Amino acid sequence: EERAGAIVVPAASVMREGLQAFVMVAGADGKAHKKAVMVGLIARERAQIVSGLAAGEYVIVAGAEPVPDGATITVQK
Numbered sequence: 001e002e003r004a005g006a007i008v009v010p011a012a013s014v015m016r017e018g019l020q021a022f023v024m025v026a027g028a029d030g031k032a033h034k035k036a037v038m039v040g041l042i043a044r045e046r047a048q049i050v051s052g053l054a055a056g057e058y059v060i061v062a063g064a065e066p067v068p069d070g071a072t073i074t075v076q077k
Contacts, residue, residue, distance in 0.1 A: 003041070003048065011047040013061045014039055023049075024067050026058035026075045034069040 013023050020036060027033045037052035053059070058075055060067050067073065 006040070007049040007053055007055055008046050009049055009053070009059045010061050011042055011045050013059050014047050015066060023053065024060040024069070025053070026060055026073055030072055030074070032060055032067045032069060032071045032073050 009023060014021055014037070015023070021039050022034050022036050024032045025035050035052055035057075038050040040048035040050040042048070060073070
């Protein structure tokens with residue numbers, strides 16, 4: 001199924017605490033911030049974000065260890 005204009009992130013960047021889904025985003029203040037999101041379709045290692053995230057926000061794709069909320073980060077483009 002296709003959805004025009006959908007916000008899509010790597011499925012690995014979506015974390016869960018109980019029933020709540022969230023992603024970590026890179027803030028303009030140089031810190032990681034936890035944002036609650038609502039997930040839509042998940043396919044081929046990608047997840048649609050229905051709400052909670054705006055186009056253009058930088059989602060952090062964590063490695064082996066999750067990035068804690070408020071951690072100082074560096075954005076590489």
